[in-house]
Amino acid sequence: MSEATVKATFDVYRFDPVRDAGPRYDRYVLDLPPHTPVLTALLQVRADLDPSLTLRYSCRSAICGSCAMQINSKSRLACEAPIGPELARDGRIVVEPMRNQPVLRDLVVDQEPFWREYRRIEPHLILDPRHPMPEGTANPMTPAEVDRFKETPRCIACAACYSACPAVEADPAFPGPMALAKLYRFVVDPRDQGQQDRLVKIQTDGLWLCLRCHLCTEACPKDVRPSERIRDLKELAIAAQGATEPGSRHALAFKENIRERGQLNEMKLARQTAGLPGLVTQVPQGIRIWRKKPELLHAPHPIEGADQVEKIYEALDDGKTKEDAP
Ligand code: FES
Structure with missing residues:
Protein backbone atom coordinates (compact mmCIF):
# COMPACT_ATOMS: atom_id res chain seq x y z
CA MET A 1 0.00 0.00 0.00
CA SER A 2 1.49 3.34 -0.99
CA GLU A 3 2.00 6.01 1.68
CA ALA A 4 -0.63 8.82 1.94
CA THR A 5 0.64 12.13 0.61
CA VAL A 6 -0.42 15.77 0.80
CA LYS A 7 -0.10 18.50 -1.79
CA ALA A 8 2.57 20.78 -0.36
CA THR A 9 3.16 24.32 -1.65
CA PHE A 10 6.59 25.83 -1.02
CA ASP A 11 7.39 29.51 -1.56
CA VAL A 12 11.17 29.63 -1.56
CA TYR A 13 13.31 32.77 -1.28
CA ARG A 14 15.62 33.11 -4.27
CA PHE A 15 18.37 35.68 -4.59
CA ASP A 16 21.76 35.83 -6.20
CA PRO A 17 23.29 39.17 -5.11
CA VAL A 18 25.70 39.06 -8.08
CA ARG A 19 23.09 38.59 -10.79
CA ASP A 20 19.67 39.58 -9.42
CA ALA A 21 18.32 43.09 -8.92
CA GLY A 22 16.40 41.88 -5.85
CA PRO A 23 14.99 38.80 -4.15
CA ARG A 24 11.93 36.86 -5.38
CA TYR A 25 9.93 33.84 -4.18
CA ASP A 26 9.63 30.79 -6.45
CA ARG A 27 6.68 28.47 -5.92
CA TYR A 28 7.05 24.69 -6.06
CA VAL A 29 4.24 22.17 -5.48
CA LEU A 30 5.04 18.58 -4.48
CA ASP A 31 3.06 15.53 -3.34
CA LEU A 32 4.76 14.28 -0.19
CA PRO A 33 4.00 12.30 2.98
CA PRO A 34 3.29 14.75 5.86
CA HIS A 35 6.24 13.52 7.93
CA THR A 36 8.69 14.60 5.17
CA PRO A 37 11.27 17.06 6.57
CA VAL A 38 11.42 20.44 4.82
CA LEU A 39 15.06 19.70 3.92
CA THR A 40 14.08 16.49 2.09
CA ALA A 41 11.41 18.42 0.19
CA LEU A 42 13.93 21.10 -0.84
CA LEU A 43 16.39 18.45 -2.01
CA GLN A 44 13.60 16.93 -4.11
CA VAL A 45 12.92 20.38 -5.61
CA ARG A 46 16.58 20.64 -6.48
CA ALA A 47 16.76 17.11 -7.94
CA ASP A 48 13.52 17.20 -9.96
CA LEU A 49 12.53 20.83 -10.59
CA ASP A 50 15.30 23.36 -10.18
CA PRO A 51 18.97 22.34 -9.86
CA SER A 52 19.97 25.97 -9.25
CA LEU A 53 18.34 26.11 -5.78
CA THR A 54 21.17 26.71 -3.30
CA LEU A 55 21.06 25.52 0.29
CA ARG A 56 23.42 24.26 2.98
CA TYR A 57 23.13 20.93 4.80
CA SER A 58 25.23 17.97 5.88
CA CYS A 59 24.13 15.41 8.51
CA ARG A 60 20.33 15.40 7.89
CA SER A 61 20.03 14.28 11.53
CA ALA A 62 19.83 17.55 13.54
CA ILE A 63 23.49 17.22 14.57
CA CYS A 64 25.64 19.48 12.39
CA GLY A 65 23.46 22.62 12.55
CA SER A 66 24.11 23.59 8.94
CA CYS A 67 20.52 23.45 7.61
CA ALA A 68 19.06 26.22 9.83
CA MET A 69 16.68 28.51 7.92
CA GLN A 70 13.46 30.46 8.34
CA ILE A 71 10.45 28.16 7.93
CA ASN A 72 7.17 30.05 8.08
CA SER A 73 9.02 32.90 9.83
CA LYS A 74 10.59 30.72 12.55
CA SER A 75 14.28 29.81 12.76
CA ARG A 76 14.35 26.01 12.47
CA LEU A 77 16.55 23.10 11.42
CA ALA A 78 15.06 22.11 8.05
CA CYS A 79 16.07 18.46 8.54
CA GLU A 80 13.86 18.07 11.62
CA ALA A 81 10.88 20.23 10.59
CA PRO A 82 8.17 17.96 9.11
CA ILE A 83 5.97 19.57 6.49
CA GLY A 84 2.65 18.27 7.94
CA PRO A 85 2.31 20.63 10.95
CA GLU A 86 3.52 23.61 8.88
CA LEU A 87 0.88 22.98 6.19
CA ALA A 88 -1.84 22.34 8.78
CA ARG A 89 -1.09 25.69 10.46
CA ASP A 90 -0.25 27.98 7.54
CA GLY A 91 -1.53 26.19 4.42
CA ARG A 92 1.85 26.57 2.69
CA ILE A 93 5.52 26.62 3.60
CA VAL A 94 7.55 29.80 3.15
CA VAL A 95 11.27 29.06 3.23
CA GLU A 96 13.74 31.91 3.71
CA PRO A 97 17.39 32.31 4.69
CA MET A 98 18.33 33.03 8.28
CA ARG A 99 18.17 36.63 9.45
CA ASN A 100 20.91 38.92 10.71
CA GLN A 101 23.47 37.49 8.25
CA PRO A 102 23.98 38.58 4.64
CA VAL A 103 22.64 36.28 1.94
CA LEU A 104 25.28 34.66 -0.26
CA ARG A 105 22.74 32.94 -2.47
CA ASP A 106 19.15 31.70 -1.98
CA LEU A 107 19.06 29.98 1.43
CA VAL A 108 22.78 30.20 2.16
CA VAL A 109 23.98 33.04 4.38
CA ASP A 110 27.43 34.33 5.25
CA GLN A 111 27.87 33.25 8.88
CA PRO A 132 42.66 20.08 41.81
CA MET A 133 41.93 16.65 40.37
CA PRO A 134 39.19 14.98 42.48
CA GLU A 135 40.82 12.23 44.49
CA GLY A 136 40.77 8.72 43.01
CA THR A 137 39.49 9.79 39.63
CA ALA A 138 40.97 10.51 36.23
CA ASN A 139 38.24 13.08 35.52
CA PRO A 140 39.32 16.64 36.34
CA GLY A 242 29.27 45.39 41.22
CA ALA A 243 26.88 47.56 39.22
CA THR A 244 29.49 49.48 37.26
CA GLU A 245 27.68 49.80 33.92
CA PRO A 246 24.46 51.62 33.00
CA GLY A 247 22.97 48.20 32.13
CA SER A 248 23.68 46.67 35.53
CA ARG A 249 22.67 49.87 37.35
CA HIS A 250 19.39 49.88 35.42
CA ALA A 251 18.70 46.23 36.34
CA LEU A 252 19.31 46.84 40.05
CA ALA A 253 17.40 50.15 40.08
CA PHE A 254 14.46 48.47 38.33
CA LYS A 255 14.42 45.75 40.97
CA GLU A 256 14.58 48.21 43.88
CA ASN A 257 11.93 50.51 42.34
CA ILE A 258 9.46 47.66 42.18
CA ARG A 259 10.41 46.50 45.65
CA GLU A 260 9.79 49.92 47.18
CA ARG A 261 6.45 50.81 45.62
CA GLY A 262 5.26 47.91 43.47
CA GLN A 263 5.72 50.02 40.33
CA LEU A 264 8.31 51.98 38.40
CA ASN A 265 9.22 55.57 39.09
CA GLU A 266 10.57 56.52 35.65
CA MET A 267 12.36 59.65 36.85
CA LYS A 268 14.10 57.85 39.67
CA LEU A 269 14.96 54.94 37.39
CA ALA A 270 16.59 57.29 34.85
CA ARG A 271 18.59 59.04 37.59
CA GLN A 272 19.77 55.78 39.17
CA THR A 273 20.71 54.33 35.76
CA ALA A 274 22.51 57.28 34.24
CA GLY A 275 23.63 59.19 37.37
CA LEU A 276 23.26 62.97 37.52
CA PRO A 277 25.73 63.76 34.68
CA GLY A 278 24.00 61.21 32.45
CA LEU A 279 20.62 62.64 33.35
CA VAL A 280 21.70 66.05 32.06
CA THR A 281 22.24 64.54 28.60
CA GLN A 282 18.67 63.24 28.69
CA VAL A 283 17.11 66.66 29.30
CA PRO A 284 16.03 67.18 25.63
CA GLN A 285 14.30 63.80 25.67
CA GLY A 286 12.69 64.68 29.04
CA ILE A 287 11.30 67.89 27.56
CA ARG A 288 9.78 65.94 24.64
CA ILE A 289 8.16 63.48 27.07
CA TRP A 290 6.89 66.33 29.27
CA ARG A 291 5.19 67.93 26.25
CA LYS A 292 3.55 64.70 25.08
CA LYS A 293 2.91 62.68 28.26
CA PRO A 294 3.67 64.79 31.35
CA GLU A 295 2.12 62.14 33.63
CA LEU A 296 5.14 59.89 32.91
CA LEU A 297 7.38 62.34 34.74
CA HIS A 298 5.24 62.48 37.90
CA ALA A 299 6.08 60.35 40.91
CA PRO A 300 3.62 57.42 40.69
CA HIS A 301 0.69 57.30 43.13
CA PRO A 302 1.00 54.67 45.84
CA ILE A 303 -0.82 51.49 44.87
CA GLU A 304 -2.91 49.30 47.10
CA GLY A 305 -1.23 46.11 48.27
CA ALA A 306 2.29 47.27 47.39
CA ASP A 307 3.47 45.73 50.67
CA GLN A 308 2.72 42.30 49.20
CA VAL A 309 5.49 42.91 46.67
CA GLU A 310 8.01 43.18 49.51
CA LYS A 311 6.86 39.78 50.74
CA ILE A 312 7.51 38.30 47.31
CA TYR A 313 11.03 39.76 47.35
CA GLU A 314 11.64 38.41 50.85
CA ALA A 315 10.48 34.97 49.76
CA LEU A 316 12.76 35.11 46.71
CA ASP A 317 15.64 36.29 48.86
CA ASP A 318 14.99 33.24 51.03
CA GLY A 319 15.64 31.12 47.98
CA LYS A 320 12.00 30.19 47.47
CA THR A 321 10.42 30.08 44.02
CA LYS A 322 7.80 32.59 42.89
CA GLU A 323 5.16 29.87 43.25
CA ASP A 324 5.98 29.57 46.95
CA ALA A 325 5.73 33.32 47.51
CA PRO A 326 2.57 34.71 49.21
S1 FES B 1 21.57 18.91 8.11
FE1 FES B 1 22.74 18.79 9.96
S2 FES B 1 21.42 19.74 11.40
FE2 FES B 1 20.21 19.63 9.62
Whole structure:
Protein backbone atom coordinates (compact mmCIF):
# COMPACT_ATOMS: atom_id res chain seq x y z
CA MET A 1 0.00 0.00 0.00
CA SER A 2 1.49 3.34 -0.99
CA GLU A 3 2.00 6.01 1.68
CA ALA A 4 -0.63 8.82 1.94
CA THR A 5 0.64 12.13 0.61
CA VAL A 6 -0.42 15.77 0.80
CA LYS A 7 -0.10 18.50 -1.79
CA ALA A 8 2.57 20.78 -0.36
CA THR A 9 3.16 24.32 -1.65
CA PHE A 10 6.59 25.83 -1.02
CA ASP A 11 7.39 29.51 -1.56
CA VAL A 12 11.17 29.63 -1.56
CA TYR A 13 13.31 32.77 -1.28
CA ARG A 14 15.62 33.11 -4.27
CA PHE A 15 18.37 35.68 -4.59
CA ASP A 16 21.76 35.83 -6.20
CA PRO A 17 23.29 39.17 -5.11
CA VAL A 18 25.70 39.06 -8.08
CA ARG A 19 23.09 38.59 -10.79
CA ASP A 20 19.67 39.58 -9.42
CA ALA A 21 18.32 43.09 -8.92
CA GLY A 22 16.40 41.88 -5.85
CA PRO A 23 14.99 38.80 -4.15
CA ARG A 24 11.93 36.86 -5.38
CA TYR A 25 9.93 33.84 -4.18
CA ASP A 26 9.63 30.79 -6.45
CA ARG A 27 6.68 28.47 -5.92
CA TYR A 28 7.05 24.69 -6.06
CA VAL A 29 4.24 22.17 -5.48
CA LEU A 30 5.04 18.58 -4.48
CA ASP A 31 3.06 15.53 -3.34
CA LEU A 32 4.76 14.28 -0.19
CA PRO A 33 4.00 12.30 2.98
CA PRO A 34 3.29 14.75 5.86
CA HIS A 35 6.24 13.52 7.93
CA THR A 36 8.69 14.60 5.17
CA PRO A 37 11.27 17.06 6.57
CA VAL A 38 11.42 20.44 4.82
CA LEU A 39 15.06 19.70 3.92
CA THR A 40 14.08 16.49 2.09
CA ALA A 41 11.41 18.42 0.19
CA LEU A 42 13.93 21.10 -0.84
CA LEU A 43 16.39 18.45 -2.01
CA GLN A 44 13.60 16.93 -4.11
CA VAL A 45 12.92 20.38 -5.61
CA ARG A 46 16.58 20.64 -6.48
CA ALA A 47 16.76 17.11 -7.94
CA ASP A 48 13.52 17.20 -9.96
CA LEU A 49 12.53 20.83 -10.59
CA ASP A 50 15.30 23.36 -10.18
CA PRO A 51 18.97 22.34 -9.86
CA SER A 52 19.97 25.97 -9.25
CA LEU A 53 18.34 26.11 -5.78
CA THR A 54 21.17 26.71 -3.30
CA LEU A 55 21.06 25.52 0.29
CA ARG A 56 23.42 24.26 2.98
CA TYR A 57 23.13 20.93 4.80
CA SER A 58 25.23 17.97 5.88
CA CYS A 59 24.13 15.41 8.51
CA ARG A 60 20.33 15.40 7.89
CA SER A 61 20.03 14.28 11.53
CA ALA A 62 19.83 17.55 13.54
CA ILE A 63 23.49 17.22 14.57
CA CYS A 64 25.64 19.48 12.39
CA GLY A 65 23.46 22.62 12.55
CA SER A 66 24.11 23.59 8.94
CA CYS A 67 20.52 23.45 7.61
CA ALA A 68 19.06 26.22 9.83
CA MET A 69 16.68 28.51 7.92
CA GLN A 70 13.46 30.46 8.34
CA ILE A 71 10.45 28.16 7.93
CA ASN A 72 7.17 30.05 8.08
CA SER A 73 9.02 32.90 9.83
CA LYS A 74 10.59 30.72 12.55
CA SER A 75 14.28 29.81 12.76
CA ARG A 76 14.35 26.01 12.47
CA LEU A 77 16.55 23.10 11.42
CA ALA A 78 15.06 22.11 8.05
CA CYS A 79 16.07 18.46 8.54
CA GLU A 80 13.86 18.07 11.62
CA ALA A 81 10.88 20.23 10.59
CA PRO A 82 8.17 17.96 9.11
CA ILE A 83 5.97 19.57 6.49
CA GLY A 84 2.65 18.27 7.94
CA PRO A 85 2.31 20.63 10.95
CA GLU A 86 3.52 23.61 8.88
CA LEU A 87 0.88 22.98 6.19
CA ALA A 88 -1.84 22.34 8.78
CA ARG A 89 -1.09 25.69 10.46
CA ASP A 90 -0.25 27.98 7.54
CA GLY A 91 -1.53 26.19 4.42
CA ARG A 92 1.85 26.57 2.69
CA ILE A 93 5.52 26.62 3.60
CA VAL A 94 7.55 29.80 3.15
CA VAL A 95 11.27 29.06 3.23
CA GLU A 96 13.74 31.91 3.71
CA PRO A 97 17.39 32.31 4.69
CA MET A 98 18.33 33.03 8.28
CA ARG A 99 18.17 36.63 9.45
CA ASN A 100 20.91 38.92 10.71
CA GLN A 101 23.47 37.49 8.25
CA PRO A 102 23.98 38.58 4.64
CA VAL A 103 22.64 36.28 1.94
CA LEU A 104 25.28 34.66 -0.26
CA ARG A 105 22.74 32.94 -2.47
CA ASP A 106 19.15 31.70 -1.98
CA LEU A 107 19.06 29.98 1.43
CA VAL A 108 22.78 30.20 2.16
CA VAL A 109 23.98 33.04 4.38
CA ASP A 110 27.43 34.33 5.25
CA GLN A 111 27.87 33.25 8.88
CA GLU A 112 30.93 35.42 9.47
CA PRO A 113 29.15 37.87 11.85
CA PHE A 114 27.95 34.93 13.96
CA TRP A 115 31.38 33.26 14.14
CA ARG A 116 33.18 36.57 14.69
CA GLU A 117 31.24 37.01 17.95
CA TYR A 118 31.94 33.40 18.90
CA ARG A 119 35.70 33.88 18.45
CA ARG A 120 35.56 37.13 20.41
CA ILE A 121 34.66 35.33 23.65
CA GLU A 122 37.69 32.98 23.34
CA PRO A 123 35.66 29.77 23.29
CA HIS A 124 38.34 27.48 24.67
CA LEU A 125 39.66 26.53 28.08
CA ILE A 126 42.32 28.79 29.53
CA LEU A 127 43.53 26.04 31.78
CA ASP A 128 44.16 26.83 35.42
CA PRO A 129 46.88 24.41 36.56
CA ARG A 130 45.82 24.92 40.17
CA HIS A 131 42.46 23.23 39.64
CA PRO A 132 42.66 20.08 41.81
CA MET A 133 41.93 16.65 40.37
CA PRO A 134 39.19 14.98 42.48
CA GLU A 135 40.82 12.23 44.49
CA GLY A 136 40.77 8.72 43.01
CA THR A 137 39.49 9.79 39.63
CA ALA A 138 40.97 10.51 36.23
CA ASN A 139 38.24 13.08 35.52
CA PRO A 140 39.32 16.64 36.34
CA MET A 141 35.72 17.68 37.11
CA THR A 142 33.15 16.43 39.60
CA PRO A 143 29.55 15.70 38.45
CA ALA A 144 28.36 18.76 40.43
CA GLU A 145 30.82 20.96 38.54
CA VAL A 146 29.66 19.55 35.20
CA ASP A 147 26.03 20.24 36.21
CA ARG A 148 26.85 23.95 36.40
CA PHE A 149 27.17 24.02 32.60
CA LYS A 150 23.40 23.40 32.50
CA GLU A 151 22.27 22.75 28.90
CA THR A 152 25.08 24.71 27.19
CA PRO A 153 27.12 21.68 25.95
CA ARG A 154 24.13 20.70 23.79
CA CYS A 155 24.69 23.69 21.48
CA ILE A 156 25.38 22.72 17.84
CA ALA A 157 26.10 26.31 16.71
CA CYS A 158 23.29 26.32 14.15
CA ALA A 159 22.77 30.10 14.65
CA ALA A 160 18.97 29.75 14.92
CA CYS A 161 19.18 31.91 18.08
CA TYR A 162 21.27 34.54 16.29
CA SER A 163 18.75 34.67 13.46
CA ALA A 164 15.81 35.08 15.86
CA CYS A 165 17.48 37.78 17.99
CA PRO A 166 16.10 41.35 17.69
CA ALA A 167 19.01 42.70 19.77
CA VAL A 168 21.47 41.54 17.07
CA GLU A 169 19.30 43.25 14.47
CA ALA A 170 19.10 46.46 16.51
CA ASP A 171 22.74 46.71 17.54
CA PRO A 172 25.72 44.93 15.93
CA ALA A 173 27.62 45.38 19.23
CA PHE A 174 25.44 42.68 20.79
CA PRO A 175 27.44 39.42 20.71
CA GLY A 176 24.35 37.26 20.19
CA PRO A 177 22.74 34.53 22.29
CA MET A 178 25.02 31.63 21.35
CA ALA A 179 28.26 33.51 22.08
CA LEU A 180 26.91 34.53 25.49
CA ALA A 181 25.70 31.00 26.31
CA LYS A 182 29.19 29.71 25.41
CA LEU A 183 30.74 32.45 27.52
CA TYR A 184 28.65 31.30 30.48
CA ARG A 185 29.89 27.74 29.94
CA PHE A 186 33.53 28.86 30.38
CA VAL A 187 32.81 31.32 33.18
CA VAL A 188 31.41 28.51 35.37
CA ASP A 189 34.14 26.03 34.39
CA PRO A 190 36.34 25.66 37.49
CA ARG A 191 39.32 24.62 35.33
CA ASP A 192 39.33 27.93 33.47
CA GLN A 193 41.44 30.84 34.67
CA GLY A 194 39.98 33.44 32.31
CA GLN A 195 36.67 33.69 34.16
CA GLN A 196 37.14 37.08 35.79
CA ASP A 197 38.62 38.64 32.64
CA ARG A 198 35.76 37.30 30.57
CA LEU A 199 33.16 38.65 33.01
CA VAL A 200 34.74 42.09 33.23
CA LYS A 201 35.16 42.36 29.45
CA ILE A 202 31.63 41.28 28.58
CA GLN A 203 30.12 43.97 30.85
CA THR A 204 31.24 46.60 28.35
CA ASP A 205 31.07 44.27 25.35
CA GLY A 206 27.33 44.04 24.87
CA LEU A 207 26.04 41.83 27.70
CA TRP A 208 23.50 44.43 28.80
CA LEU A 209 22.12 44.93 25.28
CA CYS A 210 20.01 41.76 25.61
CA LEU A 211 16.32 42.71 25.30
CA ARG A 212 15.10 39.78 27.45
CA CYS A 213 12.58 38.74 24.78
CA HIS A 214 13.51 35.01 25.08
CA LEU A 215 13.09 34.50 21.31
CA CYS A 216 16.51 32.77 21.30
CA THR A 217 15.29 30.21 23.81
CA GLU A 218 12.15 29.67 21.73
CA ALA A 219 14.21 29.19 18.54
CA CYS A 220 16.92 26.89 19.93
CA PRO A 221 16.41 23.35 18.56
CA LYS A 222 18.52 21.85 21.35
CA ASP A 223 16.88 23.59 24.31
CA VAL A 224 20.11 25.34 25.32
CA ARG A 225 18.01 28.19 26.79
CA PRO A 226 20.47 31.02 25.94
CA SER A 227 18.31 33.77 27.47
CA GLU A 228 18.51 32.06 30.86
CA ARG A 229 22.27 31.77 30.64
CA ILE A 230 22.47 35.48 29.70
CA ARG A 231 20.50 36.22 32.87
CA ASP A 232 22.96 34.07 34.86
CA LEU A 233 25.88 35.92 33.29
CA LYS A 234 24.40 39.26 34.34
CA GLU A 235 24.10 38.04 37.92
CA LEU A 236 27.67 36.72 37.88
CA ALA A 237 28.95 39.96 36.37
CA ILE A 238 27.29 42.07 39.09
CA ALA A 239 28.58 39.69 41.79
CA ALA A 240 32.12 39.96 40.39
CA GLN A 241 32.27 43.67 39.68
CA GLY A 242 29.27 45.39 41.22
CA ALA A 243 26.88 47.56 39.22
CA THR A 244 29.49 49.48 37.26
CA GLU A 245 27.68 49.80 33.92
CA PRO A 246 24.46 51.62 33.00
CA GLY A 247 22.97 48.20 32.13
CA SER A 248 23.68 46.67 35.53
CA ARG A 249 22.67 49.87 37.35
CA HIS A 250 19.39 49.88 35.42
CA ALA A 251 18.70 46.23 36.34
CA LEU A 252 19.31 46.84 40.05
CA ALA A 253 17.40 50.15 40.08
CA PHE A 254 14.46 48.47 38.33
CA LYS A 255 14.42 45.75 40.97
CA GLU A 256 14.58 48.21 43.88
CA ASN A 257 11.93 50.51 42.34
CA ILE A 258 9.46 47.66 42.18
CA ARG A 259 10.41 46.50 45.65
CA GLU A 260 9.79 49.92 47.18
CA ARG A 261 6.45 50.81 45.62
CA GLY A 262 5.26 47.91 43.47
CA GLN A 263 5.72 50.02 40.33
CA LEU A 264 8.31 51.98 38.40
CA ASN A 265 9.22 55.57 39.09
CA GLU A 266 10.57 56.52 35.65
CA MET A 267 12.36 59.65 36.85
CA LYS A 268 14.10 57.85 39.67
CA LEU A 269 14.96 54.94 37.39
CA ALA A 270 16.59 57.29 34.85
CA ARG A 271 18.59 59.04 37.59
CA GLN A 272 19.77 55.78 39.17
CA THR A 273 20.71 54.33 35.76
CA ALA A 274 22.51 57.28 34.24
CA GLY A 275 23.63 59.19 37.37
CA LEU A 276 23.26 62.97 37.52
CA PRO A 277 25.73 63.76 34.68
CA GLY A 278 24.00 61.21 32.45
CA LEU A 279 20.62 62.64 33.35
CA VAL A 280 21.70 66.05 32.06
CA THR A 281 22.24 64.54 28.60
CA GLN A 282 18.67 63.24 28.69
CA VAL A 283 17.11 66.66 29.30
CA PRO A 284 16.03 67.18 25.63
CA GLN A 285 14.30 63.80 25.67
CA GLY A 286 12.69 64.68 29.04
CA ILE A 287 11.30 67.89 27.56
CA ARG A 288 9.78 65.94 24.64
CA ILE A 289 8.16 63.48 27.07
CA TRP A 290 6.89 66.33 29.27
CA ARG A 291 5.19 67.93 26.25
CA LYS A 292 3.55 64.70 25.08
CA LYS A 293 2.91 62.68 28.26
CA PRO A 294 3.67 64.79 31.35
CA GLU A 295 2.12 62.14 33.63
CA LEU A 296 5.14 59.89 32.91
CA LEU A 297 7.38 62.34 34.74
CA HIS A 298 5.24 62.48 37.90
CA ALA A 299 6.08 60.35 40.91
CA PRO A 300 3.62 57.42 40.69
CA HIS A 301 0.69 57.30 43.13
CA PRO A 302 1.00 54.67 45.84
CA ILE A 303 -0.82 51.49 44.87
CA GLU A 304 -2.91 49.30 47.10
CA GLY A 305 -1.23 46.11 48.27
CA ALA A 306 2.29 47.27 47.39
CA ASP A 307 3.47 45.73 50.67
CA GLN A 308 2.72 42.30 49.20
CA VAL A 309 5.49 42.91 46.67
CA GLU A 310 8.01 43.18 49.51
CA LYS A 311 6.86 39.78 50.74
CA ILE A 312 7.51 38.30 47.31
CA TYR A 313 11.03 39.76 47.35
CA GLU A 314 11.64 38.41 50.85
CA ALA A 315 10.48 34.97 49.76
CA LEU A 316 12.76 35.11 46.71
CA ASP A 317 15.64 36.29 48.86
CA ASP A 318 14.99 33.24 51.03
CA GLY A 319 15.64 31.12 47.98
CA LYS A 320 12.00 30.19 47.47
CA THR A 321 10.42 30.08 44.02
CA LYS A 322 7.80 32.59 42.89
CA GLU A 323 5.16 29.87 43.25
CA ASP A 324 5.98 29.57 46.95
CA ALA A 325 5.73 33.32 47.51
CA PRO A 326 2.57 34.71 49.21
S1 FES B 1 21.57 18.91 8.11
FE1 FES B 1 22.74 18.79 9.96
S2 FES B 1 21.42 19.74 11.40
FE2 FES B 1 20.21 19.63 9.62
